[in-house]
Amino acid sequence: MxxxxxxxxxxxxxxxxxxxxxxxxxxxxxxxxxxxxxxxxxxxxxxxxxxxxxxxxxxxxxxxxxxxxxxxxxxxxxxxxxxxxxxxxxxxxxxxxxxxxxxxxxxxxxxxxxxxxxxxxxxxxxxxxxxxxxxxxxxxxxxxxxxxxxxxxxxxxxxxxxxxxxxxxxxxxxxxxxxxxxxPDDPDFVIPLGQAIVRREGRDVTVIAYMGMMYRAMEAAEELEKEGISVEIVDPRTLR
CATH class of the missing domain: 3.40.50.970 (Thiamin diphosphate (ThDP)-binding fold, Pyr/PP domains)
Structure with missing residues (x-):
């Protein structure tokens, strides 16, 4: 890559x-x-x-x-x-x-x-x-x-x-x-529309975030991890 x-x-x-x-x-x-x-x-x-x-x-x-x-x-x-x-x-x-x-x-x-x-x-x-x-x-x-x-x-x-x-x-x-x-270098690499991605695994709460707020959510999840709260981050990528 x-x-x-x-x-x-x-x-x-x-x-x-x-x-x-x-x-x-x-x-x-x-x-x-x-x-x-x-x-x-x-x-x-x-x-x-x-x-x-x-x-x-x-x-x-x-x-x-x-x-x-x-x-x-x-x-x-x-x-x-x-x-x-x-x-x-x-x-x-x-x-x-x-x-x-x-x-x-x-x-x-x-x-x-x-x-x-x-x-x-x-x-x-x-x-x-x-x-x-x-x-x-x-x-x-x-x-x-x-x-x-x-x-x-x-x-x-x-x-x-x-x-x-x-x-x-x-x-x-x-x-x-x-x-x-x-x-990826592959010229045929595509990501199918309609598929979300889990950016971070977690077991206590799920946060849906995309674009700049996805990065903010990831930072917040790291802080919450220090307090024993496990946060899952899901990025929808395709909204509709």
């Missing part, structure tokens, strides 16, 4: 899937020339060219709609939101098109789209860039919602999301992009 950051693991997942499947492309604000606000798409424009790494205007509803249309005709778009707070501008596209198209078409159309980007508390980015938006999407039938906590999860779950035939909301964290961890 290689040791890399959460950011690098996401980048590797994108690169591997774009090499594996020519239908995969990336679209969003500053994903190409600027290589992403958080450098998750670093190097992809140079490697795959502007037809597969597409810079857009600041128009979330517009480029999300382009991605949904592309997915309906057989491509596998990965739409980047610079921050998930502004996915609200594309909410109609996500809820009424991406999530419902399979059902409204009687199963004639799949929408294999991944909408990914950072969300939740962040350093020095203020209220409009720091809200946890997963609860909005959790209540929408037809969407899958993923929040990976570790570099290994970031790679394995993003690859699984890209290969999934359903729309996936994939929310990362600004505060975790620099976190390092072991990541």
């Amino acid at each position: 290689a040791v890399m950051t959460y950011r690098e693991a996401l980048n590797l997942a994108l690169r591997e899937e774009m090499k594996r499947d020519p239908r995969v492309f990336v679209i969003g604000e500053e994903v190409g020339l600027y290589e992403g606000a958080y450098k998750v798409t670093q190097g992809l424009l140079k490697e795959f060219g502007p037809k597969r790494v597409v810079d857009t205007p600041i128009a979330e509803s517009g480029f999300t709609g382009v991605g949904i249309g592309a997915a309906m005709v057989g491509l596998r778009p990965v739409v980047e939101m610079m921050t998930f707070n502004f996915a609200l501008l594309a909410l109609d596209q996500i809820v009424n098109s991406a999530a419902k198209m399979y059902y409204m078409s009687g199963g004639q159309y799949n929408v294999p789209i991944v909408i990914r980007g950072p969300g939740g508390p962040a350093h020095q980015l203020a209220a409009q860039h720091s809200q946890s938006m997963e609860v909005y999407f959790y209540h929408v039938p037809g969407l899958k919602v993923v929040r990976p906590s570790t570099p290994m999860d970031a790679k394995g779950l993003l690859k699984a999301s890209i290969r999934d035939d359903n729309p996936v909301i994939f929310i990362e964290s600004e505060t975790l992009y620099a976190v390092k961890g072991e990541v």
Whole structure:
């Protein structure tokens, strides 16, 4: 296994899937020339060219709609939101098109789209860039919602999301992009959606936590262990 950051693991997942499947492309604000606000798409424009790494205007509803249309005709778009707070501008596209198209078409159309980007508390980015938006999407039938906590999860779950035939909301964290961890080198390594993981065994109480709070829970569990309280930590990874 290689040791890399959460950011690098996401980048590797994108690169591997774009090499594996020519239908995969990336679209969003500053994903190409600027290589992403958080450098998750670093190097992809140079490697795959502007037809597969597409810079857009600041128009979330517009480029999300382009991605949904592309997915309906057989491509596998990965739409980047610079921050998930502004996915609200594309909410109609996500809820009424991406999530419902399979059902409204009687199963004639799949929408294999991944909408990914950072969300939740962040350093020095203020209220409009720091809200946890997963609860909005959790209540929408037809969407899958993923929040990976570790570099290994970031790679394995993003690859699984890209290969999934359903729309996936994939929310990362600004505060975790620099976190390092072991990541399998295998280009076919995936973590199936819908599988939680036990981060810590325990017998007295179970705590469910993900993203940054998973790390806080692990620290708290170590302190409670000193008092004789055994805490199990479960990370859901896929919320819906």
